[in-house]
Amino acid sequence: MVAARLSGAGDTFGGYRTRLVEQLRAQGIRDLAVLRAFAETPRHLFVPGAIRHRAYEDTALPIGGGQTISRPLTQARYLVALRFTGQERVLEVGTGSGYQTALLAAVAAQVFTVERVRELAEAAQQLLRQLPLSNVSMLLGDGTLGWSAYAPYDAIVVAAGGPTVPPPLIGQMADGGRLLMPIGPAQAQVLTLVERTPGGVRHTSLGDASFVPLLGEHGVDA
Helix, strand or coil: CHHHHHHHHCCCCHHHHHHHHHHHHHCCCCCHHHHHHHHHCCHHHHCCHHHHHHCCCCCCEEEECCEEECCHHHHHHHHHHCCCCCCCEEEEECCCCCHHHHHHHHHCCEEEEEECCHHHHHHHHHHHHHCCCCCEEEEECCHHHCCHHHCCEEEEEECCEECCCCHHHHHCEEEEEEEEEEECCCCCEEEEEEEEECCEEEEEEEEEECCCECCCCCCCCC
């Protein structure tokens, strides 16, 4: 367990993680694997030192480079919506701080994560190596292109919003695969579950969302 490995290295945040899990449970998160991931993953390592005391608040926090670490409840809902069984090959578009990457690594078999900002990618890679995690691979590049070398993916998580799902990501979905992404203009994003079914690609709206813009060849600055 990640939390157990950190306990001998000055981890004094176990009680805060427990409290966060209780808050998530009270807000409707019932998936035991998801709750366990939050209980074991040290969010305080993935936020700047100046705001580390706020690491376990259920709120988004700035991580530099104009990026944020998402609200834990939002990330928990992502994980629940994707219905992980522990056997999935996952593509994450937007590594950010690496916290969601660590959560994904706790509930899936393999995680392939892409980050376009070098500083964020390098910092996240160092943190993920500290845990350590053996089922995460990282690429510095344009996430809107996906990572074709390891496709197809059972699940794709897009941690930024755009007007449409980038076509390369649709192409890299496995049969029966699920993709989660905020879709729409900046002020009217809708968290959307995209599924590849025998009858075609199906979109399901899951509610309003507010994420940073998805940048790249198939993003908002295309």
